[in-house]
Amino acid sequence: MASFKIEGGKKLRGEIVPQGAKNEALQVLCAVLLSPEKITISNIPDILDVNNLIILLQKLGVVVEKTTSNTFTFEALNIKLDYLDSEDFYRQSASLRGSVMIVGPLVARFGRALIPKPGGDKIGRRRLDTHFLGIQKLGAGFVYDADKKQYSITAEKLKGCYMLLDEASVTGTANIIMAAVLAEGTTTIYNAACEPYLQQLCKMLNSMGAKISGVGSNLLTIEGVVSLRGCTHTILPDMIEVGSFIGMAAMTGSEITIKNVSYNDLGIIPDSFHRLGIQLEQRGDDIFIPEQNSYAIESFIDGSIMTIADAPWPGLTPDLLSVFLVVAAKAKGSVLIHQKMFESRLFFVDKIIDMGAQIILCDPHRATVIGLGEQLHLRAATMSSPDIRAGIALLIAAMAAEGTSTIHNIDQIDRGYQDIDKRLNALGANIVRI
Secondary structure: OOEEEEEOOOOOEEEEOOOEOHHHHHHHHHHHHHOOOEEEEEOOOOOHHHHHHHHHHHHOOOEEEEOOOOOEEEEOOOOOHHHHHOHHHHHHHHOOHHHHHHHHHHHHHHOEEEEEOOOOOOOOOOOOHHHHHHHHHOOOEEEEEOOOOEEEEEOOOOEOOEEEOOOOOHHHHHHHHHHHOOOEOEEEEEOOOOOHHHHHHHHHHHHOOOEEEOOOOOEEEEEOOOOOOOEEEEOOEOHHHHHHHHHHHHHHOOEEEEOOOOHHHOOOHHHHHHHOOOOOEEEOOEEEEOOOOOOEOOOOOOOOOEEEEEOOOOOEOHHHHHHHHHHHOOOEEEEEEEOOOOOOOOOOHHHHHHOOOOEEEEEOOEEEEEEEHHHOOOEOOEEEOOOHHHHHHHHHHHHHOEOEEEEEOOHHHHOOOOOHHHHHHOOOOOEEEO
C-alpha cells in the first residue's frame, strides 16, 4: 500500500488547473448505459474511483475508446446482462459506491439490475433508501439477499409518478432521474438535489433527447421518452479540489492561481473561506490567492462564535468540511465545524490534535477549533488516511507542519485527486510517493 512522505514548511507558487469533477463523472458515466449510441465525454479525471467505474462499464459490454488524455467515447450497444451474475461484478461494484448509479439506467433500459451493498468512504451510514424508494415508486421491485448482501431489481415497465424524496440525496436524485427519463408518462421529483453536478447530468440527458424541466431547482419534471441518442458532454472542474487548493494556499502562506474554476458554479465556497479571513480574488474564471501569513475568523454580527456547517446545495458541500476544519486551526479565533450528514467524518481530528492543533471534538458531528494563528506550529506526524476528504486535509496539515510527515493508505486520496503529488510538487511542494 502506497504512502506519502511530505517535507513541511514549503511555500507554493504558480498556477494549477483543477481536474474534472469526480462526483459529476460518476453520474454521467453511468448515464452512458441509457443509449445504444456513441457518447463522448471530456474532462474525465484520471482517478481510481472513475477508472474503476470505466472498467466496470467495459465488463458490462460498453465499448470504451480513449481519444485524448481526458476524453473518452462510450457505446453501450451490446450490454452483457449475464455479467451482473458473476463474482467479478460483485467484487468490482462492491468496492465502488458510485456503482449504485448503474441501477437506474439498467432498470430503465433493460428491466433488470443487480447491485451489492456498495463500498466507498468509511464515514458513517450512507443509506440507499432514497435511491430504492424512488425507483420503486416508478414500478421496480427490490429483493435483498442478506446472505450475499446483494440487491436484485426488476421491472417490466417503469411508469412516471409524483414523489417527494425523504432527503435531497445527490446520487439518489441522479439514479431516479436516469430511471425516469425512459419511464412511461411524467415523473415529478420534489425535494430533488440540485447541485451543479446534477444540473450537468440533466443537461447531458436533455442533449440526448430527454425532457427534463426545472433543472437547477428542487422540483424536477421529467416527461418520459422511448429512447435516447448519443451526445457530447464536458465535465465541470471539481469544486472540491478548488476548495482544497484554496485551503492549502492559506495554510502554507502561499501565493497561487487556480485556473478555469467555473466560478459561477462554486456557490457559497468562496464566501465560506472569506469567513475564515482568507483572501481570494476572482480574476475572470480564475481564483488568485495572495500570500497571507495570518488570517482571522469572523464572528457573527451579534458577536457569537462563527459556525460553518454543511447543507444541501446551495449550502456548503460536506466534502469540504474536513479542509475547513484543518485550515481553521491556523486562523485567529474560534469556529464550530458542524458536519451534519455523516457521523464518522470528523474522527480524523485526533491526528491533527496530535500535531499540535487545538480542537475539541464535541460529538461525532461537531468540532470546535480554537485557532492559534501564528502561534500554531504543527509537528510532523505519521498518519493514515481514513477517507478521501480527510486524506487531503491531512496532506494540507503535513504541508504546513515543521519536519517530515508520512501519510499511509493514500489510495484513499488517489480515489479523488489526480496526480496530486506531481501537481503540488510542480508548485514547490516536497511530496514523495513511496
